[in-house]
Amino acid sequence: xxxxxxxxxxxxxxxxxxxxxxxxxxxxxxxxxxxxxxxxxxxxxxxxxxxxxxxxxxxxxxxxxxxxxxxxxxxxxxxxxxxxxxxxxxxxxxxxxxxxxxxxxxxxxxxxxxxxxxxxxxxxxxxxxxxxxxxxxxxxxxxxxxxxxxxxxxxxxxxxxxxxxxxxxxxxxxxxxxxxxxxxxxxxxxx
Amino acid sequence: xxxxxxxxxxxxxxxxxxxxxxxxxxxxxxxxxxxxxxxxxxxxxxxxxxxxxxxxxxxxxxxxxxxxxxxxxxxxxxxxxxxxxxxxxxxxxxxxxxxxxxxxxxxxxxxxxxxxxxxxxxxxxxxxxxxxxxxxxxxxxxxxxxxxxxxxxxxxxxxxxxxxxxxxxxxxxxxxxxxxxxxxxxxxxxxxxxxxxxxxxxxxx
Amino acid sequence: xxxxxxxxxxxxxxxxxxxxxxxxxxxxxxxxxxxxxxxxxxxxxxxxxxxxxxxxxxxxxxxxxxxxxxxxxxxxxxxxxxxxxxxxxxxxxxxxxxxxxxxxxxxxxxxxxxxxxxxxxxxxxxxxxxxxxxxxxxxxxxxxxxxxxxxxxxxxxxxxxxxxxxxxxxxxxxxxxxxxxxxxxxxxxxxxxx
Numbered sequence: 001x002x003x004x005x006x007x008x009x010x011x012x013x014x015x016x017x018x019x020x021x022x023x024x025x026x027x028x029x030x031x032x033x034x035x036x037x038x039x040x041x042x043x044x045x046x047x048x049x050x051x052x053x054x055x056x057x058x059x060x061x062x063x064x065x066x067x068x069x070x071x072x073x074x075x076x077x078x079x080x081x082x083x084x085x086x087x088x089x090x091x092x093x094x095x096x097x098x099x100x101x102x103x104x105x106x107x108x109x110x111x112x113x114x115x116x117x118x119x120x121x122x123x124x125x126x127x128x129x130x131x132x133x134x135x136x137x138x139x140x141x142x143x144x145x146x147x148x149x150x151x152x153x154x155x156x157x158x159x160x161x162x163x164x165x166x167x168x169x170x171x172x173x174x175x176x177x178x179x180x181x182x183x184x185x186x187x188x189x190x191x
Numbered sequence: 192x193x194x195x196x197x198x199x200x201x202x203x204x205x206x207x208x209x210x211x212x213x214x215x216x217x218x219x220x221x222x223x224x225x226x227x228x229x230x231x232x233x234x235x236x237x238x239x240x241x242x243x244x245x246x247x248x249x250x251x252x253x254x255x256x257x258x259x260x261x262x263x264x265x266x267x268x269x270x271x272x273x274x275x276x277x278x279x280x281x282x283x284x285x286x287x288x289x290x291x292x293x294x295x296x297x298x299x300x301x302x303x304x305x306x307x308x309x310x311x312x313x314x315x316x317x318x319x320x321x322x323x324x325x326x327x328x329x330x331x332x333x334x335x336x337x338x339x340x341x342x343x344x345x346x347x348x349x350x351x352x353x354x355x356x357x358x359x360x361x362x363x364x365x366x367x368x369x370x371x372x373x374x375x376x377x378x379x380x381x382x383x384x385x386x387x388x389x390x391x392x393x394x395x396x
Numbered sequence: 397x398x399x400x401x402x403x404x405x406x407x408x409x410x411x412x413x414x415x416x417x418x419x420x421x422x423x424x425x426x427x428x429x430x431x432x433x434x435x436x437x438x439x440x441x442x443x444x445x446x447x448x449x450x451x452x453x454x455x456x457x458x459x460x461x462x463x464x465x466x467x468x469x470x471x472x473x474x475x476x477x478x479x480x481x482x483x484x485x486x487x488x489x490x491x492x493x494x495x496x497x498x499x500x501x502x503x504x505x506x507x508x509x510x511x512x513x514x515x516x517x518x519x520x521x522x523x524x525x526x527x528x529x530x531x532x533x534x535x536x537x538x539x540x541x542x543x544x545x546x547x548x549x550x551x552x553x554x555x556x557x558x559x560x561x562x563x564x565x566x567x568x569x570x571x572x573x574x575x576x577x578x579x580x581x582x583x584x585x586x587x588x589x590x
Contacts (some may be wrong), residue, residue, distance in 0.1 A: 014495070019372045021220035022298075025307065028215065070426040071419060073274070073301045074267040081263060113216050113305040120301055165387050166380075169212060173380030180373040187494050187520070253410050254402035261414045268418040272425050279432035284440055288513055291440075351521070367522035 003134050010138035012186035016114055017146040018179060023114035027147055028172055030105070037151035041144030043105040045137065047087060048115055051080050052136035055119040056129055076119055081110045114143055150179060197327050201335025203393070208339035209386040213307045217299045218340055219375040225356045228344025230292050231299060232337025234277065236330065238269045238303050239312060243329035245269075247317040262313045263304070270304045308336060339382075346378050448502025448511045449475040449483040456485060463581040470581040481505045484585070486578035487515070492570035494518035497527065499571070501578045508542045509575070524567035534561050534568070543579040548572045 016022050023044075030040045055076050063069050088106045091099040109115060118139050122132040153175055162171055207213045214235070221231040245265050253261050277300060282293040293300070303309065312332055317325040345355045351369030353361030368374045445456050452475030461472050473485040483505065489498040495518035502510040512535050519525050526532035537558055549556025550568050560568035 020298075021216050021372070021375065022302075024215040024219060025212075028212065068419070068423070070271060070275070070422055073271050073304055074264060074415075074418060074422070077263055077267050077304050078260065081260065111305050111307055111310070113302045116305050117298055117302055121298060124298075165384050165391075170380045170384040170387070173376045173383065177373045177376030177380065180376055181368075184371065184373065253414075254406050256402035257407045257410050261410060264411075264414050264418050268422055271422050275425055275429040275433065279429040279436055282433070282436035282440070284443060288444065288515060290516070291436075364522050367520075370521050 003131070006131060006134050007138040007141075008189065010135060011142040011145060012183070013189060015142045015146055015183050015186075016118070016139045017143055018176075018183040020117075022117045023112055023143055026108065026112055027143075027150065027176070028169060030108075031147055031151040031154055031172070034148060034151045034155060037147045038144075039101055040105045040108075041140070041147050043102040043109060044112065044114065044143055045140035046102065047080075047084060047106070047109050048118055048136045048140040049133060050087065051083055051115050052119050052122050052132050053129070054083060055079060056122060056127075056132045059123050072120070072123070077116055080115055080119070084110050114139065146179070146183075150176065153179070194324065194327050197324060198331035201331040201333075202338055203386075204390065205332075205335075206339055206386065207308045207332055207336050208343075209383055210390065212383075213311060214336060215379075217302065217306060218343060219372075219379060220299050221296055222340055222343040222347055222375060222378075223370045224348045224352070225341055225344040227292065227295050228340035228342075229337060230281070231296055232333070232340040234273050234296075234300065235303050235306060235308070235336055236333025237273055238266065239309050239333040239336075240326060240329040241269050242266045242309060243312060243317040243325040244322055246313045247320060247322050247325035250318040258318070259310075259314070262310060262318075266309050266313065267304045270301060273303065274300050308332060343375075343378055343382055346382065347374055350374070350378070444500045444513045444515060445473055445475070445485050445502075448485050448500055448513050449473075450477075450502075450504070450510065451475075452477050452482050454479070461585055463585045465577055465580045465584065468577070470578065472581055472585050483510060484582055486581050488574045488578040488581070490570040490574035490577065492517065492519055493524050493564065493566045494520060497567070497570050497574060499574050499578070501575060503579070503582050506542065507544060507579065507582065508540060509538050510540075512538055512575070519564070519567050523561070524564045526561045526564065527567060527571055532561065534559075534571075538575060543576065548576045548579070 010016070014020060017024065017027050026040055026044075031037050058075060058079060059069070059072065063071060063075065084106055088099075088103065091102065091106075118136050122135050125135070127135055154172065157171065157175070166174075201207065205211060208215065208218050217231050217235070222228040242262075242265050246262055249261075249265075250258075277293045277296070282291045284291050284294075312329060316328045320328070347369045349355050349360065349365075351365050351367055351371075351374060353359055353363060353365040366374075369378060441457065449456070454474075454476040456473035456475050459474050459476075461474070462469050463472055464470075468489075471487040473487075474481060475483045475485065484503045486501050486503065487498070488501060489496045491497075496516070497514070497519065498516040500513045500515055502512070504510050514528055517525065517527065519527065526534050529535050547556035548558065549572055550558055550560045550565060552560060552565070553569070556572065558568065558572055
């Protein structure tokens with residue numbers, strides 16, 4: 001498998017937010033400002049790569065070995081929840097500056113379905129360890145791209161006069177729809 | 192607490208998707224047709240009801256600090272049960288190889304576990320209330336979720352394909368955009384707006 | 397309801413009990429659904445083979461052969477009636493517009509294409525999904541043709557005799573490519589009468 005293919009496919013063609021519909025909650029929830037969405041994107045990238053790596057190793061070497069692949073969902077979600085806590089504690093001690101920037105987003109990440117989704121998809125697609133890591137990294141980049149672009153548009157939206165019942169979430173969905181249309185233009189670039 | 196009220200609040204007043212904005216990923220991802228939306232809604236209802244019942248009956252034995260992890264294990268177990276059941280019994284392709292319902296819902300079945308509605312109800316309702324009340328709450332919230340998904344799925348299928356649940360109402364291809372990703376966002380945006388209008392009307396009366 | 401005090405022993409005990417109960421229950425369900433799941437997966441495969449192949453009474457999966465064509469390895473399933481070869485089904489794929497297009501192609505023993513089934517595709521609704529028989533006549537162009545004297549390529553590219561689906565040239569090219577790959581595998585696989 002070609003790494004470049006995985007990257008382009010995950011960032012643009014099969015963008016995790018705009019075409020796979022994962023991570024919609026933070027996409028709508030924390031996209032009011034560009035700098036908060038950058039923080040969120042950073043935290044997601046950090047956790048996603050580590051989580052995918054750990055769950056991959058667990059699946060291949062523990063679950064398969066014990067003959068209990070059916071515990072996948074239970075084990076993955078527990079590991080991800082524990083991992084997020086661990087990252088939070090380590091980050092606090094090792095790099096307070098980074099904790100300042102990403103800290104408030106970490107608790108939100110456990111229920112961010114992109115993390116569990118990508119971990120399961122990497123196993124389903126039968127990637128090897130390196131491919132899984134690249135896959136996780138590029139999906140996180142795709143998430144960041146969609147989130148930050150969207151936040152940029154929403155910042156402008158505050159200044160616009162829109163009908164009362166459309167304010168807030170409904171108009172955000174309409175904008176997201178238009179953005180998804182733009183992302184559809186990327187289809188076909190992977191041949 | 193009034194059980195009937197507990198049951199009906201999930202549909203309009205506190206609809207998890209259209210009013211509380213919970214569980215948006217499966218809502219958008221599985222609503223490309225009415226049947227897909229409905230199946231996802233019912234699968235989630237199954238998990239919600241059973242995890243609510245189990246959690247409400249064991250919550251008093253669980254130490255406070257390991258509350259959330261224990262709930263997650265219970266929920267994830269029921270999700271796995273649904274996953275196996277659907278893989279076994281809802282996995283027959285159509286005669287033109289239309290993918291089976293299990294294949295169409297795909298990754299969204301294991302992801303029920305991170306659906307905020309499920310853990311949210313466990314923490315906010317089931318851990319504080321009795322078994323029967325929790326069962327009703329789970330059923331109401333789950334069916335409210337299924338209702339929203341079915342609505343969105345029907346709208347998208349009707350506009351995009353001219354049919355609902357496979358029955359053709361409008362000739363021709365329809366507006367194909369509505370069965371593809373952008374249509375999901377647009378349709379949900381308008382549906383939320385309509386729901387707001389409706390709730391405002393109800394509040395006035 | 398009063399909150400229960402947490403101490404190390406009861407936290408550990410609770411977690412152990414909960415996870416143990418969960419794994420026991422799931423193990424039970426796993427055993428229970430194992431057979432139906434396998435049946436469902438097998439049915440999916442046989443359904444396609446039954447459609448694309450002429451009558452057969454052997455087990456095409458039992459006689460499956462793996463053939464390397466270029467970078468890929470294709471599965472081919474021979475169908476026989478009373479040990480006379482009636483046809484060969486070849487599983488093939490090529491990257492289309494939205495992702496891989498997976499096809500199962502039924503060939504007659506002389507290499508003529510009998511029928512094509514689309515196993516999986518992610519093409520755009522209303523455009524690329526015209527590769528489905530239920531949506532357009534595009535796939536009918538291939539039936540009854542022998543790739544030996546029917547050039548598999550899109551006509552407007554000057555590459556062959558296939559009329560592309562309008563506005564879905566990439567999809568059409570991928571479809572041709574997948575069929576060609578299947579044909580190459582068939583020739584290389586050299587499946588004969590027993």
